[in-house]
Structure formats: C-alpha cells, structure tokens
Amino acid sequence: MSVVERIEELKLEALSALAEAGTTKDLESVRVKYLGRSADLTEIKKSIRDLPQDERKAVGGSSNRATKEIEAALAERLAEVAVAEREEKLRAEAVDVTLPGAPYPKGSLHPSLRVIDEVVDFFVGLGYRVAEGPEVETDYYNFTALNIPPGHPARGMQDTFFLDDGLVLRTHTSPVQVRTMLSQEPPVYIVCPGRTYRRDSDPTHTPMFNQIEGLAVDKGLTLGDLKGTLAAMARHIFGEDVKVRLRPSYFQFVEPGVELDVSCFICGGSDPNCKVCKGAGWIEMLGAGMVDPAVLSEAGYDPEEYTGFAFGMGPDRMAMVRYGIPDLRLFFEGDLRFLQQF
Numbered sequence: 001m002s003v004v005e006r007i008e009e010l011k012l013e014a015l016s017a018l019a020e021a022g023t024t025k026d027l028e029s030v031r032v033k034y035l036g037r038s039a040d041l042t043e044i045k046k047s048i049r050d051l052p053q054d055e056r057k058a059v060g061g062s063s064n065r066a067t068k069e070i071e072a073a074l075a076e077r078l079a080e081v082a083v084a085e086r087e088e089k090l091r092a093e094a095v096d097v098t099l100p101g102a103p104y105p106k107g108s109l110h111p112s113l114r115v116i117d118e119v120v121d122f123f124v125g126l127g128y129r130v131a132e133g134p135e136v137e138t139d140y141y142n143f144t145a146l147n148i149p150p151g152h153p154a155r156g157m158q159d160t161f162f163l164d165d166g167l168v169l170r171t172h173t174s175p176v177q178v179r180t181m182l183s184q185e186p187p188v189y190i191v192c193p194g195r196t197y198r199r200d201s202d203p204t205h206t207p208m209f210n211q212i213e214g215l216a217v218d219k220g221l222t223l224g225d226l227k228g229t230l231a232a233m234a235r236h237i238f239g240e241d242v243k244v245r246l247r248p249s250y251f252q253f254v255e256p257g258v259e260l261d262v263s264c265f266i267c268g269g270s271d272p273n274c275k276v277c278k279g280a281g282w283i284e285m286l287g288a289g290m291v292d293p294a295v296l297s298e299a300g301y302d303p304e305e306y307t308g309f310a311f312g313m314g315p316d317r318m319a320m321v322r323y324g325i326p327d328l329r330l331f332f333e334g335d336l337r338f339l340q341q342f
C-alpha cells in the first residue's frame with residue numbers, strides 16, 4: 001500500500017469514526033486518535049521530509065487535504081452533537097408544571113391562640129385597641145405602680161422570677177395597664193394578650209402562660225359596665241346560653257375586686273359528675289374589678305373625674321376547659337401528636 005493510499009484509508013476510517021461518535025467526549029477521542037500528536041497521519045506528515053523528492057508533494061498534498069477534511073467533519077459533528085446534547089439536557093431537566101404540587105402537612109392554631117384570637121376579636125369589635133408591653137418588666141410596673149409596694153405581702157403571692165437590676169419576668173399583663181395610662185389620655189379601651197411567667201408547675205399551672213388583660217377608663221364607668229362587657233364576652237366565647245356571676249375577690253390594684261364565673265357550658269349545672277365543672281355548675285374564669293383610685297392617680301389620671309374597670313384572664317385555662325385537656329403542661333411541650341389534634 002502506498003503512503004497516499006494509507007492516508008486515504010486513515011481518512012475514511014476517521015470519517016466513519018466521527019460519524020459514529022455520539023458525544024462530545026467520543027468526538028474528542030476520535031480527534032486524538034486521528035489528528036493527535038502520535039496519530040498515524042501526524043507521523044506520516046513528520047516523515048515527509050525523509051521521503052524521496054518526487055513523493056513529497058503528493059504525500060504532503062494528500063495528508064493536508066485529509067487533515068482538513070477530518071477537521072471539517074469533526075467541526076460539523078461537534079456542532080451537531082452539541083445541539084443534541086443540549087436538547088437531551090433540556091429534556092432531562094424539564095419540569096412538568098401541570099403535575100400536582102408535593103403535599104406538605106398543614107399546620108393548625110395552638111389551642112391557646114384560638115381562644116386568644118376569639119377574645120381579642122371580640123374586644124376589637126367593641127372598639128378596644130390591642131396594646132402590648134415587655135415580658136421583661138421593671139419591678140415598678142409589675143408591682144409598685146399596681147399598688148403593691150416593696151415589702152407588701154401581695155408580692156409573695158405571685159411566684160416571681162427575679163432578674164438582675166430590679167427587673168422581673170412579668171407575672172401578669174397588668175403592668176400594660178399602667179404603661180398605657182402613662183402614655184395616653186383617657187378614655188382608654190385596651191385589650192392586651194401576652195406571655196407571663198411564674199415559678200409554678202402542676203396540672204393547672206405552667207411557668208410560662210398567657211394572659212389577656214383588659215382595661216377601660218372613662219367617665220362614669222361602673223361595675224355594671226364591667227359585668228355587662230364580660231357577660232357579652234362569655235356568650236361570644238362559650239355560647240349564647242352561658243350565664244355569668246361575680247364573686248367578691250381581692251387584687252391589690254382593684255377595688256372592689258371580683259372573680260367572674262361562667263355557668264358550665266358542658267352540663268349547665270345538671271351533671272354532678274361533670275368533668276369540667278365537677279358538679280359545681282360554674283367555672284371560674286377571670287379576675288377583675290374597678291381600677292383602684294390609687295392606681296389611677298399613680299398613672300396621672302384624676303380619680304374624681306374618671307373611673308375604670310380591668311380584668312385579667314388565662315386563655316390557656318379557658319382552652320383547657322373548652323377542649324377538655326387534663327394537664328396544662330401539654331400545651332407547651334411542643335409535642336406534635338398533641339398539637340395536631342386541634
């Protein structure tokens with residue numbers, strides 16, 4: 001076989017290998033094999049100068065043409081394969097936007113939050129404004145301004161978490177009453193949901209719990225207004241048929257102080273074995289009273305001109321009663337098996 005024939009043979013081999021190669025990588029292998037530094041064709045080109053004069057031209061021309069032809073075919077195939085590869089990639093990465101989305105578990109509102117939302121909605125409907133205050137509170141707002149001076153035994157009744165520098169974790173939402181009165185002129189109608197803290201832990205007490213405070217200060221407010229407002233709230237939360245009653249009670253910052261009971265909305269007082277009211281027919285719901293004139297004065301309001309009522313309830317306890325949950329601590333353990341029931 002002459003060298004020119006060998007070149008022709010190599011070229012045909014290369015062209016058919018290029019035609020068969022289906023990927024950029026395969027094409028690169030073909031290039032190395034037929035055009036690379038140690039390819040047969042390259043070796044032939046290197047040896048041209050050793051050939052007899054009369055053969056050099058024919059072999060040189062033929063090897064150059066073969067090289068060009070292979071290069072042209074390679075470029076063409078590279079372009080074709082690139083298009084095919086891109087199409088394949090697009091096909092593989094295609095997103096079917098008509099497929100249904102992956103379902104994810106739906107959350108639900110915490111039982112306390114449901115009660116809080118309902119209570120707050122009710123008062124907002126009456127025209128009350130939602131107020132907030134800090135959970136880390138000064139001793140002054142948590143106690144002194146509420147008529148509980150230093151050394152007063154009433155301080156001991158609320159198992160307080162004391163922090164440094166005269167700060168406490170607020171034991172109730174009542175300090176928001178004072179903060180609000182100090183920051184605005186009467187009339188005041190606020191409701192204040194928030195977290196509160198006490199060193200307590202048993203089935204009906206947790207170290208962190210929620211309270212909702214309410215405060216109304218205006219001209220001529222009476223205990224009748226307090227009762228009417230809270231009765232309307234109880235009907236809103238527990239149903240149209242519930243009745244309310246006030247019992248005398250004592251809180252340092254109200255005078256008189258009362259506790260509000262609602263008639264048992266489960267048995268209505270007819271079942272001596274009722275799990276919710278334990279046969280009493282009444283469920284204790286909140287503390288309330290007429291704002292003590294000393295508290296109004298401390299906040300800069302004239303007690304001769306204004307009167308007010310305040311109330312503070314525990315929405316966690318209300319949720320406990322409503323959903324029949326025996327232990328309040330379950331509310332705050334974050335166990336999804338418990339929470340997913342609501």
Ligand code: FA5
Pocket residue numbers: 171172173174198200204205206207208209210211213251254285286287288289310311312313314315316317328
């Ligand atoms: C108070 O905290 C008063 N500030 C309420 C008040 C406001 C009275 C305005 C008058 C005027 P008391 O300590 O009773 O009151 O708490 C109110 C409610 O918070 C209780 O009825 C109860 O539902 C809830 N509560 C108290 N301690 C805990 C606790 N450790 N865990 C869960 N709930 C609690």
